Amino acid sequence: MDALVTTILLGIMQGGLYTLVGLGVTLTFGVTHILNFAHGEFITVGAYAFVLFAGALGAGLALPLALLVAGGVAAILYVVGFRRTIGNHLQGLAFSLGLLLFAEAFFVRTFTATPRSGPRIEGTVSLIGEEQLPVGRLVVIGVTIVVVVVTAFAMRRTWIGLALRACGDDEFAASTVGLPARRVGLYAFVVAGALAAVAGICIALVVPITPATGLSFLLKGFVVAIIGGLGSIEGTFVAAMMLGLLEALGTRYVEAGLTNAYGFVLMIVILLVAPAGLFNRRQVRAG
Amino acid sequence: MTAQLEVRDLAVRYGQALAVRGVSFGIERGETLAVVGANGGGKSSLGKAVARLVGSTGDVLLDGTPVPRTAVAAVGAGVVYVPEGRMVFTQLSVADNLRAGAFSVRRKHDWEARRATLYERLPRLAERASVRAGLLSGGEQQLLAIGRALMAFPSVLVLDEPSLGLSPSAVVTVTDFLREIQQEYDMTVLLLEQNAAFAAKLARRALVLELGVVREVVDAATLAEPAPVPADAESAERQ
Known part of the structure; x- marks a missing residue:
């Protein structure tokens, strides 16, 4: 019973991180139809920027700077590269895969493969009975929940959020009412980069980071974006929480060696039942 | 009197295919001009070219000034296209659609007031403001x-097949709504429509477009009689 509470909390934390990553995948795909395989590298960029800035300037300044760096990198990559591949899936795929390989090599060369730790939040709290949970993990749960709620709210209430949803819904219709699709794509990439950076910072707060940190989360981000029904925010959140909890429970109670398999099994099962994902309503169009 | 919207020698080309070949016409302020003709005759391409949604050669002038060449800028200039389907x-x-x-006009016009007037005119949409539009x-x-x-405050509205696939009673509702708003907002309307009877209800003049060229300009009332184009075959197939 005690262990169950801890396991569920860890699952929620993991689910929160997957939500941040999956939202970026789903947003950029929804607006630009680019499946960005290099998306995970924004996590790594954010994580390293946070660790490096924290060492030089302190954690307080490092937070906004890491977001800025990752958002800025995403913006630059969109303007010089991704924007030109819109409408050509193969080009987008080739560009993002090339970018992924380049980034991985760049990080290994610049930061070496040795794990690095940033500022850690020390201490543990006792839950029920014997179970202890590091404070850092609780902080991460809090941060991801706040960021996801703020993002969801902004998507509903702000003009940029409306533009992102409208362009993701029907690009041609969006152009008929004067929505600038290319610029909205830039918003999508910047928001996705910043959300990935939040995930990167959170990861750096609880575990040492390596050049491969982003990549491992990217795959999960893809899984939740697809299960959620590409383009759906609620779907991504629900799928991410399902995956996080499934992994945590499976690791603890079934077989720890299969952690990475659970997500893909979940994806296969859900796609067999609902081929367009949980929350994909794109096919629904009343006549 | 000079036309508010002036189209001169407009041509649209998709690769080798010429969809619109040198079309010219003018529409007076507040007038509705229908463009009729069979499917594939270039109506839609013509409308999209006027709204700058597809590339074209020739001129489109609004009050004597060229309409800018990008869709976003054309909306800003007041030319707004309502898509087919x-x-x-x-x-x-519904509220977010509006x-x-x-x-594009969020800083220029009082869009909330306009949405409120639209809701007054369309109580059915007002009731369903928070419902997903797909439903x-x-x-x-x-x-x-x-x-x-209308939320983009257009001075020229381009309507692409607004009656397509609608029930007869819905067609009546749409017709009435279009009449009211055209009066209220003093808009010029370019109506691309293969249902000639519907076109005749809204327009006084009609261009008959065939294979991308204007075959004739007719009094729209004459269209209402035996329909010169088979209107129903295609609309039935699209449903």
């Missing part, structure tokens, strides 16, 4: 698509 944002609420229509009936979606375009 309605194309509402199915996953967005708000999205105002995106509306075809007629409601058409009204919403027109309403969304």
